[in-house]
Amino acid sequence: MSDPRTAAVLDRTGLDALVQVLRGRGRTVVGPTVRDAAVVLAEITSADELPFGWGTETEAGRYRLVPRADGAAFAHTTGPQSWKAFLHPERERLWSADRTADGDLSVTGEPPAQPSYAFLGVRPCDLRAIAIQDRVLAGGRYRDDGYAARRTGAFLVAVECTEPGATCFCVSMGGGPGADEGFDLALTEVVDGAGHRFLVRAGSNAGEAVLAEVPHRSADGRTSAAARDAVAAARERMGRTMPPVDLRALLGESLTADRWDVVAERCLTCGNCTMVCPTCFCTTTEEVTDLTGTHAERWQRWDSCFDLDFSRLHEGPVRSLGRSRYRQWLTHKLSTWYEQFGSSGCVGCGRCITWCPVGIDITEEAAALDEERAARSRHETHEETHR
Numbered sequence: 490m491s492d493p494r495t496a497a498v499l500d501r502t503g504l505d506a507l508v509q510v511l512r513g514r515g516r517t518v519v520g521p522t523v524r525d526a527a528v529v530l531a532e533i534t535s536a537d538e539l540p541f542g543w544g545t546e547t548e549a550g551r552y553r554l555v556p557r558a559d560g561a562a563f564a565h566t567t568g569p570q571s572w573k574a575f576l577h578p579e580r581e582r583l584w585s586a587d588r589t590a591d592g593d594l595s596v597t598g599e600p601p602a603q604p605s606y607a608f609l610g611v612r613p614c615d616l617r618a619i620a621i622q623d624r625v626l627a628g629g630r631y632r633d634d635g636y637a638a639r640r641t642g643a644f645l646v647a648v649e650c651t652e653p654g655a656t657c658f659c660v661s662m663g664g665g666p667g668a669d670e671g672f673d674l675a676l677t678e679v680v681d682g683a684g685h686r687f688l689v690r691a692g693s694n695a696g697e698a699v700l701a702e703v704p705h706r707s708a709d710g711r712t713s714a715a716a717r718d719a720v721a722a723a724r725e726r727m728g729r730t731m732p733p734v735d736l737r738a739l740l741g742e743s744l745t746a747d748r749w750d751v752v753a754e755r756c757l758t759c760g761n762c763t764m765v766c767p768t769c770f771c772t773t774t775e776e777v778t779d780l781t782g783t784h785a786e787r788w789q790r791w792d793s794c795f796d797l798d799f800s801r802l803h804e805g806p807v808r809s810l811g812r813s814r815y816r817q818w819l820t821h822k823l824s825t826w827y828e829q830f831g832s833s834g835c836v837g838c839g840r841c842i843t844w845c846p847v848g849i850d851i852t853e854e855a856a857a858l859d860e861e862r863a864a865r866s867r868h869e870t871h872e873e874t875h876r
Contacts, residue, residue, distance in 0.1 A: 496707075499705050500687075512534065545654060547656045559680045560680070621836070649677040660837070667724070672692040674691055677716035729850070732855055743861070749812045765844045766840060767838060
């Protein structure tokens with residue numbers, strides 16, 4: 490955690506000044522804003538575009554905007570997007586090729602785009618998701634140069650959670666509503682009898698330098714205590730929880746569980762869960778040509794393990810059943826991710842629950858697998874006892 494001596498307080502004017510300082514440094518500021526009946530991430534030019542006075546209600550397969558009387562800007566839960574959409578974009582050109590008049594072929598690589606992003610409003614679960622994608626896309630065997638370029642230049646302004654949603658379960662995944670590392674600045678919103686303000690902490694030298702240019706006052710005891718208490722209270726109000734077991738072992742021991750058939754009866758294999766997940770990173774490539782046949786391009790785009798063609802080999806898809814595709818996703822996310830990247834692939838943001846059209850709940854599925862494993866163990870013990 491950053492040195493507490495760097496803590497300060499911004500009012501709403503100071504929050505807008507932060508946006509302007511970042512823009513003045515040539516950064517594209519991206520933050521939450523209201524559009525299409527949801528809180529979405531988009532470029533903003535003023536703090537006035539933040540969702541002041543809006544909260545959200547979430548449940549499995551349900552998301553609604555609701556007005557708030559306190560005018561809070563960050564009292565909503567995560568929306569359908571994550572910062573993955575900017576660091577690991579949905580579609581990206583890799584190279585283009587042209588055939589000249591004399592028949593020669595010229596191939597031109599696409600230099601990675603290097604926008605100077607400032608992300609305002611990064612939740613602690615998304616900070617963890619970004620760290621996971623850093624390991625996968627910037628630090629692994631198969632480095633994605635485009636991701637690495639965009640990530641290196643990104644300035645992260647975290648916002649601690651004080652209003653967890655009904656589908657949030659970050660605490661049971663080893664995280665929480667507080668931001669401890671991985672940010673340049675961290676804000677905690679406080680609205681009480683003393684007014685509407687934001688406790689801000691610097692987490693890097695770059696954060697210190699930006700904060701120095703923003704009008705602020707020293708942190709006072711009342712604001713610091715209110716911020717600390719709000720985050721602590723949020724930790725106790727998670728809407729969901731994973732079963733308190735070794736999920737890695739649970740999934741490894743449940744490959745033949747009957748529960749996969751139960752969830753397969755509901756799952757549409759639409760891939761919504763992978764699209765909204767802040768850590769899912771699978772892609773495919775496709776080539777396109779113009780009508781003359783003299784120009785071609787290769788594009789990388791998001792793909793999903795729920796896509797029937799994702800595992801297609803020369804004789805057909807390896808995972809042809811929805812049962813096997815859902816099992817692949819959940820087992821990789823909660824178990825085999827460790828073998829590849831040293832951690833779980835889930836941060837407990839709850840997006841996959843909220844945005845599943847049939848309301849499949851990853852925490853409910855994990856609990857059901859645990860119950861089935863326990864029942865199987867009891868049965869085996871009984872059989873052994875009576876031999």
